Amino acid sequence: MTPEDVKNLTETLKMLGELIESKPNEWLPLYAALGGAIAGAIASFFPTFMLERYREKKYSRRILASLLSEISALLEIVQHRGYHKSIKDKIEYLRTQPVGSTCSFTVHVPEHYSRIYQENCANIGAIDEFYSQKIVIFHQLIDSIVQDVEPGGIISSGAKIGAFEEIDIIFTRAIQIGNELLQAHNHHIQTDSAVPLR
Secondary structure, three states, rough: OOHHHHHHHHHHHHHHHHHHOOOOOOOOHHHHHHHHHHHHHHHHHHHHHHHHHHHHHHHHHHHHHHHHHHHHHHHHHHHHHHHHHHHHHHHHHHHOOOOOOOOEEEEEEOOOHHHHHHHHHHHHHHHHHHHHHHHHHHHHHHHHHHHHOOOOOOOOOOOHHHHHHHHHHHHHHHHHHHHHHHHHHHHHHHHOOOOOOO
16 A cells, blocks of 8 residues: 555545534424424415315305396296286387387386395306306396386387387397306206306
8 A cells, every 4th residue: 555545545534534523414403393384384274275165166156056046036037927028019019000109118126136146246256257257247138128117217118119129139138148047057067067068
């Protein structure tokens, strides 16, 4: 063994000795504490997150069921009382009359006819976009009809055939949207699918 080899061996042994004698890592307890805190936060976050998602979904379903029940009731009343048919009958009558003839049609609609919609209007964003858009459109169309047929409205004051034809178009569209909503919801319930009919 050469003197140079002895010198290298001595330095290597000295370095190994220093490594063995070195103090333990001072930061290790801090790393362990931080790791424990992060693990605890993650462990408590997921159950809370899942519970909140479950509550939101349940709340959304409750609002949707209430709004669709109200729409179903409104459609049933319109059909049972023959409001849309009466508008169509007025159009047919005015077609047989001289040009410029007028006719009137009045319905006293209570202010609470769309109570569920009015009370949940601020929460409409909690339900699926497909339903929320159509529910808002449905109620806007129905509100337009109500304004026209209530005392003092365009139709109740006496209107020409054009006004009746417009309200007929609005009525037809509102009924169509209402039926689409109810069919989509019924299909969604029967198939328990994640995506409503579009």
